[in-house]
Amino acid sequence: MKPDTVDHLRTQPMAANDLSIAYIGGGSRQWAPTLIQDLALAPYSGEVRLFDANLPAARKNARFGNWVQDTKETRGQWDYAAVEDIESALDGADIVVMSTQYDPRETFVHDLMIPKQFGIYGAVSATIGPGGIMRALRTIPVYREFADQVRTHCPNAWVFNFTNPVHFVTRALYDEFPDIKALGLCHEVSGTRSHLASIAERELGVSATREDIEVNVKGINHFTWIDEARYRGHDLWPILEDVADLKEARQQFSTEEMADESPFVDHWQVTWELFRRFGLLPAAGDRHLVEYANSFLQGGRAGLNRWGVKRTDSAYRAKHWTPAASDQTTDVEAWLAGDQDLELNSSRETFTEILAGLVGDDPYVTNVNLPNVGQVTGLESDTIVETNALVRTDSVSPLSAGSFPRPVRSMVGTHIDTIETVIDASRSGDLDRAFQGFLIDPQVRSLTPEDAATLFAELVDSQVDYLDDWDLTGSTVLSETE
Amino acid sequence: MKPDTVDHLRTQPMAANDLSIAYIGGGSRQWAPTLIQDLALAPYSGEVRLFDANLPAARKNARFGNWVQDTKETRGQWDYAAVEDIESALDGADIVVMSTQYDPRETFVHDLMIPKQFGIYGAVSATIGPGGIMRALRTIPVYREFADQVRTHCPNAWVFNFTNPVHFVTRALYDEFPDIKALGLCHEVSGTRSHLASIAERELGVSATREDIEVNVKGINHFTWIDEARYRGHDLWPILEDVADLKEARQQFSTEEMADESPFVDHWQVTWELFRRFGLLPAAGDRHLVEYANSFLQGGRAGLNRWGVKRTDSAYRAKHWTPAASDQTTDVEAWLAGDQDLELNSSRETFTEILAGLVGDDPYVTNVNLPNVGQVTGLESDTIVETNALVRTDSVSPLSAGSFPRPVRSMVGTHIDTIETVIDASRSGDLDRAFQGFLIDPQVRSLTPEDAATLFAELVDSQVDYLDDWDLTGSTVLSETE
């Protein structure tokens, strides 16, 4: 046999000057302009196909994308187009970006408000706890379908998933199509590294950015933990242990003080408390941590505010949604209309750095959500974990992050049990099985058994239009609570 | 070399007609007379050495033991003696019985009352949850000492541990002396089998006792689960699934209805609810189950009563304690004084059946708490699990009980994490580490972080005399909450 039988196409890598990018959810008002600007600043070229249930929104973003190319000092050359069906977007794609959301007025607002009526004062209610699980029930079937389409239309593509709940959703992609090359991405760990940089600046008298901070990070998205941190080789651990005993790490906040704060404010008080108790540094915003380490929610609004955390207002979330039909003028519209000047800026999201690694430029290390193939020992195989990974040409390799001390592993493991139970239930649409995952969530365990069932039924009832893939009529928990 | 060098003594089995039994806690008012009667009815002979911190109580029981021999139609011949130190009790023993308790007025009453002030309405507060963990902190060091004494004085003895919390205490015995032959014993599973017998009687129209019911049981003590049940080969599962839908399995109780009930009443409503939700049948009294599946506690007194469960009154517990110094006349005193007739009755505890198996009479199958050597897959090695075991001559072999469905495994696993964290902490007396185990207990997770710390500190403070083996002065959680 001759070696010229080798299928060269098959062995061909992605071409950095001819990339094909599919953007599912490309009508987004916030994320799409960001990505477009980041791409404009990256030294690559290709086409970007935007798909969105809201086609006009996708078209507007495509127009914006091409306008940026035409008018700006960009580095690469990108052609944008909105497409009418997902197949056209995915067909032959090298890169797939997934970032989608339902109308929060019909979904997310319920996730926030209904649990509150049962005394569950979730800060975000978007990735775990009753609201987060509900969001998972809506989203998992959609992403199963996406994974199936990827298998058909672009099985070798790298899929960047930004959609929450990242752990549930990324798990659904892999559960449906185990060979998918999907990365679950989130910037919470970056935020922690930035905070550590500011500590290093103050304590070591240096100048530092998050890129100077190397950490060993592990866990599940929004409940990640750091057990090593260095500023250019300086071990930050003894510094953290000292700072944890300072007044700044033992602040209390009143409800009045928090009244005018943004819901995104982060005083790190939850972080410091968990660090003192468990000896590891949590690496996500306090507003997320409280939903996983749920005792911080148990004091209601005052109890939450006391830690410097503020609940995301449902009105806020509804208002900041991204539909094109919104009555506000968006930045994109203002830029296109010339009413506002666009200064191209990198978002400091990791998307383009990862892309650079994949096309063979600089290797890049960042935190990524991936199936556990050993990077976190003590957590089960295949569940989605977040650790650092090394991005090289057409490959992403998780770094071994080791294991957890038992108490932390226990807390993380409980959430994995919920996630895996819901994923298992989603295979057949078994709502009663999903309810088992709901029942073992620590937030739900603070309710009586009756309240837990009623809460679940009310949540389902409020969003029944988004739950077509679940067996609602055969559900015992629904029929019992009618 | 000649075979006559074999050390025949070493290979000699226990002699059923010359057994040496040590009873640690032999001054007990309730358990000792029971054991004495059971032994009187067993076809074995030997000596029983009673050791108790309360020596007069042990002496009274020894007198009773010998009196029973003298006056009754007993089967074997037993000599009883109270001994002044534990070494004398253990030296060369074949069998060691351990059953001890501190004065509940100084300990258990606090375990019940202090958590209640924080809204934790534990039904028993003796084996898990804040009260149970507290009891573990007091008891583990004592049983480490006992294990050490067994190693020195009777390393080959079979040790029967009846002291609660059985999982913590049995784990401490093995952690201290890994080669100990200790069995953690409890009659909750027997109770479930008796209940199943009554169901079989009614549904199958037969006559049945617990001995007719074969089950596959697994879990940890007081949180064991059954996934197979047969009455003489009849599969009871479809019957259970039907009964779970009957009115009898969906009863609700008012606080008024429960007012005059004994705290030991068991309406199986918690059992049925868990069976319906998770598909496995819990095999412990409802009053224990609610402390492990803690959502049943979240409704306070009314919420608990609603399931037919009543909180153990602390006054009740204090009153029914067993010290010889009690002002009540005990049965033993009445029998010895001739004021009351003694009719020898088997207690239906499994002690004598296990003894029969160990000395080479009938093999016997019963539920036993032992280190996990594979009998429950999915739970970690070495932790103490409860499953059936086969008792044969000088051997006890656990039966493979298989694995759990994930949601149940998750609930069981969380408690194992608390147990193992506390055991680990007890190796060095690290109270802050023990507090980590406390923090991840689901009952405690219903408190705010501040309340959790305060509750822990108050519990420690209330019983400080019993916590000599713990590092109280170095504890951060204690110093923070002063």
Next chain:
Amino acid sequence: MKPDTVDHLRTQPMAANDLSIAYIGGGSRQWAPTLIQDLALAPYSGEVRLFDANLPAARKNARFGNWVQDTKETRGQWDYAAVEDIESALDGADIVVMSTQYDPRETFVHDLMIPKQFGIYGAVSATIGPGGIMRALRTIPVYREFADQVRTHCPNAWVFNFTNPVHFVTRALYDEFPDIKALGLCHEVSGTRSHLASIAERELGVSATREDIEVNVKGINHFTWIDEARYRGHDLWPILEDVADLKEARQQFSTEEMADESPFVDHWQVTWELFRRFGLLPAAGDRHLVEYANSFLQGGRAGLNRWGVKRTDSAYRAKHWTPAASDQTTDVEAWLAGDQDLELNSSRETFTEILAGLVGDDPYVTNVNLPNVGQVTGLESDTIVETNALVRTDSVSPLSAGSFPRPVRSMVGTHIDTIETVIDASRSGDLDRAFQGFLIDPQVRSLTPEDAATLFAELVDSQVDYLDDWDLTGSTVLSETE
């Protein structure tokens, strides 16, 4: 809902007086008369349906079965019938016996002779090594088909598999139908217990049978190991350690001495050598052990004989085959013809004791081959392991047997890797994948790579008619060695 909806049939246990037994391979000349006599002596009744590719042989055995009932003082009442198809045999069976064999002249003789040409002097060549793997290749597809038939016709039946290689074959049954209730049975461990009884008799001056010997046994069939042995509670271990140093445990045999021995002779010299080296007592005949601990084969005939082991002559095996068409008069024929008196004797196989346990008579403990659900820790899940199990009404529960010291686990694990590789290959008939399992067999590893491939190809070629379910044409190893 009313409890009378319970499907009473479904919960009905096997009726000991109305058993339905299917015997696959019921034309056997040796095993069938044994089973018939054992059943005649058991206090149960029912029907036995004999199925065999050789229908006349099955008919003769049926005639014999009924003749025994008519003429003998039997305890139960059994009706025998030969059936023409397997479906008729299995339909509604409570018990299925599987014991089949191909004509050894066309198969087994090759398994013995071809490896010998390559210097592999296997003693039995029937369960591991090149010959045993070859037998597995022939037999696995047939037993997949049997398992499928059981699923269709009698999914709740208890299946007794006596067919070798027991580990491969029992694994195939479970791989095809995971809910099958199949037991792999073998009398090698019984033989070891009998030998231990004779040692106990001599060393302790007692009278003992194998029933007096309790052991902890674990491993895979024909490579099982004992790490605890007691005679009525007497620990036999120190005795074994002494005996292992006696002359009797260090005998050497010449080829002349072995010339007239039966191939079934067992001098326990391999057993003692492995005991001395590894500290555990192997529990299978020496002739089997040498094929697993293959260094005993490396000295050829003299080397094997030196340990008191003799190779099974292929002529012997061919001659003692069981077809009805044999030119010899069988015992059954002689009994039926009245030429020979039949005295009913129990075979001391464990079949009827297991049956007794399953129908609810005495619980029974014996060694059984079952999927690993934790009974042997350190060996992987689901692979077929042999340990003790407790037989009770309609249930068989393995006893936890613990783990192995590493070197023994390593040796056992290597064979499991071969078994599992071949099973995996059999799912798709991938012969090259099966060859990987062949290559890692320690007997094969004593060959050069070229010889290993040639040996495999010659074995396949010699028995190609029995390998319909394998992809012979797509095999690289076959095409390379043509």
Next chain:
Amino acid sequence: MKPDTVDHLRTQPMAANDLSIAYIGGGSRQWAPTLIQDLALAPYSGEVRLFDANLPAARKNARFGNWVQDTKETRGQWDYAAVEDIESALDGADIVVMSTQYDPRETFVHDLMIPKQFGIYGAVSATIGPGGIMRALRTIPVYREFADQVRTHCPNAWVFNFTNPVHFVTRALYDEFPDIKALGLCHEVSGTRSHLASIAERELGVSATREDIEVNVKGINHFTWIDEARYRGHDLWPILEDVADLKEARQQFSTEEMADESPFVDHWQVTWELFRRFGLLPAAGDRHLVEYANSFLQGGRAGLNRWGVKRTDSAYRAKHWTPAASDQTTDVEAWLAGDQDLELNSSRETFTEILAGLVGDDPYVTNVNLPNVGQVTGLESDTIVETNALVRTDSVSPLSAGSFPRPVRSMVGTHIDTIETVIDASRSGDLDRAFQGFLIDPQVRSLTPEDAATLFAELVDSQVDYLDDWDLTGSTVLSETE
């Protein structure tokens, strides 16, 4: 508490311009000059302390080191000194290099020649098989002592171990001092990457070096396997599959053809054969592979030569040893004497690249031997595995390399069992236990049991002076074979 209590020294990273390097075995004739030249070319400075049992040799190398600095255009500034005791070398070191060897005339020659007398035709006999195990027995106790010294004198140092058998030796370091930061290093994988680069050049028509080849590599040292290989993103797998079928991958060599070859020649025929059989590409020289995949040894000299592999001549090994007392003039002597010109060249060993990563220059990915913390799933924890790792400032993180197909895992696992058994034996010097590890080695399993024992005893006897830490007098295997 104030943050100024932070121990700044403790958090200080290594200073690239003030490094302290200890070189254990610094008298080496080959490795030391290489290292000295590599350091001279690296942009770092500091001191290097050479320790060697042969002090004059260390002194000569120190002189050479300083001479290079004085006379060459070097990048950094290094001070060399020979020290008289290991404590002086290690005290406060940042980096420790370990590379030692006994006089091969007294050790290695026996490792090669004695097994050959038993028919074991090992190609190198230095890392596995009877000779390799023997070398491990000699070396492990020494490296336990080194690890203990590191714990005392420089616990935070990075230790580079180059001493064979790398897996045994690196394991001993960690077994003795679990917090040691030791890396086991070897260039075999680099060689494979170079070979892949040449394939890429030919098949893709490009120019390539090993740095252009990215692989996923895993296994144990000298028995590593690649399952992904890319040239700048081009998937090389389909190319390898084609090449494996070419004539070049199916060559045979005669003993005559091999007669004049260097023992280090590598024709990749073993590599291709294993690739064809098992579907993974081995990543070590063929001469090493044959000792792990031992069937290649089974044909003796001709059988080995047939694969293009040649046995390392023991004379060769003895001659190329490195003692200063050697009668040959060494390069170093020639350079110092001015008889030969020194042109500074990088060795292309990875030492300086790793050093660059550790001091905070470019992150670097290379294969390293480290305890398994999850980087290879399916192999046990803590055993030393070889995979890629990412080197960053003061940290080395293994990359997740996934699992093996079962047959390969089985072969690798068998060697791990030998390694771990010997390590376990070395804890107490139990020679009989070490012999168990010897017995399960596949090379040894091709011997009869008697030969295996005799071989072991002869090897021990030949090198008894190097085995002080083993219990020779209590060994059963030695006493039996006297």
